[in-house]
Amino acid sequence: xxxxxAAIGAAFAAILRRDLTLAYRHRGEIANPLVFFLIxxxxxxxxxxxxxxxxxxxxxxxxxxxxxxxTLLALDGLFRSDFEDGSLExxxxxxxxxxxxxLAKVLAHWLVTGLPLTLMAPxxxxxxxxxxxxxxxxxxxxxxxxxxxxLIGAIGAALTVALRKxxxxxxxxxxxxxxxxxxxxxxxxxxxxDGFPFAPQIAIxxxxxxxxxxxxxxxxxxxxxxxxxx
Amino acid sequence: MTTPVIEARGLHxxxxxxxxxxxxxxQIYPGDIVQVEGPNGSxxxxxxxxxTTVSREFQGELCWRGEDLHRQRLDYLNHLLYLGHLxxxxxxxxxxxxxxxxxxxxxxxxxxxxARALEEVGLLGFEDVPCYILSAGQLRRVALARxxxxxxxxxxxxxxxxxxxxxxxxxxxSLLQEHARGGGSVVLTTHQNLGLAGVKRLxxxxxxxxxxxxxxxxxxxxxxxETGP
Numbered sequence: 001x002x003x004x005x006a007a008i009g010a011a012f013a014a015i016l017r018r019d020l021t022l023a024y025r026h027r028g029e030i031a032n033p034l035v036f037f038l039i040x041x042x043x044x045x046x047x048x049x050x051x052x053x054x055x056x057x058x059x060x061x062x063x064x065x066x067x068x069x070x071t072l073l074a075l076d077g078l079f080r081s082d083f084e085d086g087s088l089e090x091x092x093x094x095x096x097x098x099x100x101x102x103l104a105k106v107l108a109h110w111l112v113t114g115l116p117l118t119l120m121a122p123x124x125x126x127x128x129x130x131x132x133x134x135x136x137x138x139x140x141x142x143x144x145x146x147x148x149x150x151l152i153g154a155i156g157a158a159l160t161v162a163l164r165k166x167x168x169x170x171x172x173x174x175x176x177x178x179x180x181x182x183x184x185x186x187x188x189x190x191x192x193x194d195g196f197p198f199a200p201q202i203a204i205x206x207x208x209x210x211x212x213x214x215x216x217x218x219x220x221x222x223x224x225x226x227x228x229x230x
Numbered sequence: 231m232t233t234p235v236i237e238a239r240g241l242h243x244x245x246x247x248x249x250x251x252x253x254x255x256x257q258i259y260p261g262d263i264v265q266v267e268g269p270n271g272s273x274x275x276x277x278x279x280x281x282t283t284v285s286r287e288f289q290g291e292l293c294w295r296g297e298d299l300h301r302q303r304l305d306y307l308n309h310l311l312y313l314g315h316l317x318x319x320x321x322x323x324x325x326x327x328x329x330x331x332x333x334x335x336x337x338x339x340x341x342x343x344x345a346r347a348l349e350e351v352g353l354l355g356f357e358d359v360p361c362y363i364l365s366a367g368q369l370r371r372v373a374l375a376r377x378x379x380x381x382x383x384x385x386x387x388x389x390x391x392x393x394x395x396x397x398x399x400x401x402x403x404s405l406l407q408e409h410a411r412g413g414g415s416v417v418l419t420t421h422q423n424l425g426l427a428g429v430k431r432l433x434x435x436x437x438x439x440x441x442x443x444x445x446x447x448x449x450x451x452x453x454x455x456e457t458g459p
Contacts, residue, residue, distance in 0.1 A: 014334025018320070018327065025322040025360075086316030089284050094335040095307040101335075229285050 011096040012104045019108030022081075029077065030112050033070035037117060040066045041124040052129040059128035060138070060189035067117050067142060068182055071149045072174065074113045076167050078105065078157040079224065088161070092228055098221040106154045106217065114146025130193070137192040137202065144205040145185040151209075151216040152177045158223035162230050181208060233296045234259050235384065235415055236281065241290035243276055250276055251437040254290070260383075260413045263406055263426060267419075268434035274419040275315060277434070278388050281417060282312040311336075311382035315389050317373040321362040325353055325372045328361065332376050347378035352398065367393040374398075377405060385409065387418040400425075 023030050044062055045055060082088040091101055121142050122135050130138065156174040160166030188201035234257040241254035250273030258264055266274045279285040280292070283303055292299040294306045319328050329344045342350070348357050351371040361369060370393050377385065385406075391399050403426055406416050410428075 011335045014331050017334075018323070018331045021327060022320060022322055081320075084316075085320065086314045086318035087320065089279075089282075089314055090312070090318050090332070090335070093282050093284060093307055093310065093312055095304055095310075096335060229287055 008096055008100060011094065012100050015091075015101055015104040016108050019105055020111065023108065023112040030074075033073045033113055034116055034120060036073055037066055037070040037120060038124070040069075041127055044128065055128045056131055056193070059125060059130040060134060060193060061186045062128065063121055063124060063130075063138065064142075064145075064182055064186040064189070067121065067146065068149060068178055070117055071113055071146055071153065072171060072178075074109070075150075075153040075157050075174070076160075076170055078109050078154060079161040080157075083161045083227075088224065089228060092224060098224070099217045102154060102158075102217040102220045102224070103213075106150050106220075109154075110147050110150040114142075114150055117146055118142040130189075133195070134189050134193045137188045137198040140202050141185040141188040141198075141205055144202065144209050145181045148181050148205070148209045148212045149178060151212040152181075154220040155216055155223055158220040158227060160227075161224070162227040181205065184208070232259060234293075235295055236299070236417075237291075237293040237296070238281075239291040239293070241277075241280070241288055241292070243273060243280065243288045245273070245276065245287075249439045251434050252439050254434075254437040256432060258384075258415050258417065260415055261410050262430055263410050263416045263418070263424075263428065264430045264432055265418060265420065265424060266432050266434065272434045274434060275388055278312070278386050278417065278419060282310060282386050283307070284312075306384075309383045310386065311376065311380045311384070312386045313373055313376065313388060313390055315392070317369050319361055319369050319372045321369075322360060324358045324360055325364075325375070326357045328372055329375055329379060333379055336380065336382070342378050344375075344379065347375040348372075350378050350401075351375045352401075365393075367395060367398070370394055371398065374402065377402075377409075383414050385414065385416045385418075387416065389419055389421075391420050391422050 041063065044058070048054070048058065079088060082091065092098065094101065118139060121138055125135055125138055153170075153174050155177075156170045159173060160170045163169065184201045184204045188198040188205070191201060192198040236256070236258040238254060238256040241256070242252040243250045243254075254277070256264070266277060268274050276285065280288050283300065283306070286300070294302045299306055319325075320331075323331075325348055326344055329347065333344070345357055348354065351374050353368060353371055353375070356364065356368065361372060364372070370390075374390060374394075390402060394402065399422070403424060406418075407426055410416060
């Protein structure tokens with residue numbers, strides 16, 4: 001007996017709504033990665049050099065690397081609190097496809113980390129004197145890229161959720177998987193700044209996102225079952 | 231003869247090279263209230279986690295209405311309600327929001343409006359306050375309110391009486407009895423003496439491995455648990 005589609009949609013919405021409400025109630029924690037992003041980017045001209053030309057060369061890479069590290073900061077909490085209060089068990093035995101439940105959680109996570117990072121990025125581009133041609137590819141690549149980062153990161157978060165100190169392990173597992181996203185994301189911005197078309201990199205980021213959206217929740221769901229079973 | 235809703239045959243579970251129980255037989259019929267007993271660490275929670283499909287680390291057969299439970303998993307989960315020993319209540323959310331999440335994830339219609347369920351568990355007036363101002367007993371009551379909302383037939387309750395006062399225990403007992411009378415089944419662990427008639431008891435100490443039974447690692451003899459009295 002399969003659950004009717006309406007029930008699946010309702011469950012998806014229930015999880016999304018709950019996670020967004022929780023994020024709103026813990027605003028301080030959500031602001032943490034954003035503040036980190038802002039602080040590091042502000043420090044770069046002070047620490048490296050205020051020379052606009054040098055900063056413009058560094059900008060695409062630095063913004064992307066810091067955005068990536070910021071998403072990593074928030075990742076550990078994705079399933080942690082649900083694990084600690086027992087809600088994760090309830091999620092695993094709800095009569096709904098775990099794939100969609102994980103997708104709902106990741107979507108909520110991206111809406112409160114990746115999306116604000118993307119929206120903040122142009123402002124930080126100005127601070128690093130990013131050339132005008134770089135803003136559109138910066139936003140597009142971060143929009144697609146941070147979504148992939150959240151999806152891929154969920155696998156690591158699911159694998160390490162039952163470990164008491166999973167933070168370091170999480171970074172080690174996830175970093176290699178983040179590398180392609182970083183390469184094409186920063187590459188898109190650099191191409192545009194250098195006056196080349198950036199569509200190919202954006203297309204690859206889109207493909208990565210499509211792949212991650214299909215496969216990553218499957219892997220996360222399986223990892224959650226293993227973590228809970230232990 | 232009716233078939234049992236849940237049947238376990240020869241269930242065997244090991245944790246950290248220690249046999250928690252072996253050759254466990256369990257039959258749960260509609261209308262049964264089964265109390266799982268055993269000292270701390272004897273595997274009560276593990277057994278409940280196996281029965282709820284959270285854990286699959288066991289050997290033996292588990293059937294749902296006569297068919298393999300893991301093949302019929304989705305159908306089984308549609309009829310299952312599990313309250314773990316952690317209340318699964320988010321402290322930043324209000325009792326109403328917590329219950330909305332639970333009923334959103336389950337399937338089937340609600341038996342009662344959420345406000346009525348909270349009234350039943352004595353949380354009238356606390357519907358919309360954040361759960362972190364509630365006491366431990368009140369948090370447990372938020373989780374117990376799910377029992378009034380669920381259409382599920384099988385209830386698996388891990389220490390549902392923890393931190394609940396006497397009146398609450400009496401109300402919960404009568405709720406369990408009512409559920410059983412309506413053809414539902416309850417499996418629970420508790421160290422309390424239930425004031426219910428017709429409770430079946432399952433003592434895990436009856437399913438201890440015989441002395442000198444070391445299935446996989448004969449050299450870990452020193453770590454074997456003592457068998458019960």
